[in-house]
Amino acid sequence: MARVEPVPGEPAAVADCGGEQALVVADYHAGIETGLRYERGVELRSNAEARRQRLCALCDRTDPDRVVVLGDLIHRIGDPERGEDDEIEALLDALDARSTPLTLVPGNHDGGVADAYGDRLDVTDPGGVRLGDVGFVHGHTWPDRSVLGAATVCMGHEHPQVRLEDEVGGGRAEKAWLRGRLRIDPFADHFGVATESLAWGDPELVVFPAFNDRSGGTWVNVEGQSFLSPFLPDALADDAEAYLLDGTRLGAYRRV
Template sequence: MARVEPVVGEPAAVADLGSERALLVADVHAGIEVGLRYERGVELESRADARRERLCGLIDETDADRLVVLGDLAHRIAAPEGDEREELGTLIRSVTDRVPMTLVEGNHDAGVAEAFAADLDVIDPAGSVIGGGSVEESEGAVGVVHGHTWPDPALLGADVVCMGHEHPQVRLEDPVGGSRVERAWLRGRVDPAAFVGDDEPNPAAVDDPPELVIFPAFNERSGGTWVNVEGQSFLAPFLPDALPAGDAYLLDGTRLGGFRGI
């Protein structure tokens, strides 16, 4: 069985891929301050250096052999240029000086693979299985997908599927009416029929569907989906139906129980 273990206190996890130990993160959104300035006229001090140092520090601390980004390495939905491209280049060089880097293309990554083709291994937005050999011999296999498109049905053969895109958050209230919002993990068994869409052949025949792990956003400025707020729309086309009984966890490991009932 594949093991995907969150790093306590961080929006990151470590996966045993058999021949490699991988650090997984989602939604880095490098260049977000540039994007917010361009999109909304909002001026924020850049945290590019802090994000890069934090990510590289996690690679060192977890003794990872590879970094896998589950989509949205970049922020602006356009080919990177100017300050954003410079930030991305510095980040990618800092990572690849340590370990190889794999990017699952997200909806914000237009042009990133092309711009940095010599530096990145790139996985199609529909996802793929990494580790554990082929999906037919999937003991220990980990599926990876960003989450903005319908996934490749082959992911149903993995032990666990990791995704980003959703930026899950929970709103917690205290007895006197105060509230705070925290990033969260969602984990639970996949409903195969809801995961791959109506046009795919016989997904209900999957005897042992994988666990789905939805990662919190690495970038704390990127907003998110309040998963325990009634009426909140999810971003992924297969959610929430594909996760009928998922549990939510805070970054510190606190289990909040089923996300629908928090």
Template sequence: MGRADERSSRIEPVPGEPAAVVRAGGERVLCVADYHAGLEAALRWEGVSLPSQARERREHLLGIVGSRAVERVVFLGDLAHAIGDSRGPERDELEALFAALADRVAVTVVKGNHDGEIESVTGGTNGEIAVTPTGGIRVGDVGFAHGHTWPARRVLEADVLCVGHEHPAVRLEDDVGGTRAERVWLRGPLDPAPFAEHYDEKLDVTGELVVFPAFNDLSGGTWVNVEHQAFLAPFLPDGLADGEAYLLDGTRLGAYRQV
């Protein structure tokens, strides 16, 4: 197995799901991005009335955890939805989620831009929930960061870097001109140029970048195959110049800009 194949094998997307099993630091880790607990409550403030899907989200995740024999769950940022302190239905959802996971797996929350005060919820878990800085964390040869800011150097220089934040999706057209959006994975070699420019120094950036789809299918996304679509992460699209898109069922779509 070549080095590129070995890197790719560390990240095994769960077929049909916005989740992957990651081999990191000797552990089997289930990794998901952009859970956005409490999103429905926030949408109601904007005039969009949707029933809470908190229980369905939790059971969905627990079902994947139970089917994959993992030892840890890593939330790749934006576990919460409110920018500040989680309150009301969002806090209730997070507390129920943590309680359900506590007897099953260890939990790490990689802090995203929506997780500013996530410690106000995890503080009552007796240290069972680890929260990382916004620059991310490196576990063995795998780096985890949310993606709303530049990953820390050590995280960036891992063999594989997993990020969220972007909510990548593609717009697909049918034969009669109809369109639909599908969540996708983005994967490809990291381009070191934007990172070297940002840090103003040469970096050992030779790994693979994996951009996770959003776990929460109500959270919208970046249509990566639409011309002039603005990306959210400061290092995209330049940091993934030759990336490819994959549907949740594993279908390879090819170069994401040409889908």
């Protein structure tokens, strides 16, 4: 099995971390409906139960040793609100019932998570963590140098999507994976060191689609769209490819 193998049809993957296997998802955004109500005045019925059932079904399907969330476990920035808190408590209860620990690589929305739930989940450094030969980051900040020594780096934050058009001009957005080699030069420049001083694993970057269906995303193949991460797209090889959730290989993402 590849170090990071997407689960067919799902915005999730199984990562081989050496001594254990992890089910990995990104951008869960618990309580997003509460956030949208406050931020935009949009009233939506909560999908909290459906999100939890999807994740639990993936645990049943893949039997992981742990679940890793690549940031933005909650939606509203700051301390968890009531809608988020209820959803997270129910999710942690469900994972506890399966004896499946949860590791959170904190994202830009997760400021209050460690204080609120630190006794129930593992929260890593914001610069990410390396488990075996796989590194995990959210992507809103530059990765810790130790993460760059991994063979594969997984990140979220971007919520990548591709815009697909048919022969009559109709279009739709589809969630997508991005996979490609990282370039060393932007990281050496950021850390102010020579390239040879980095413990560089020549990693493949895997950018995860958002787990949450209501969180929008970056159309990576639309001209004028900007990436959110400070190291993308400069640090991503030009031949990085996009894939649909069903495994369809679209080719180089810039030419989709």
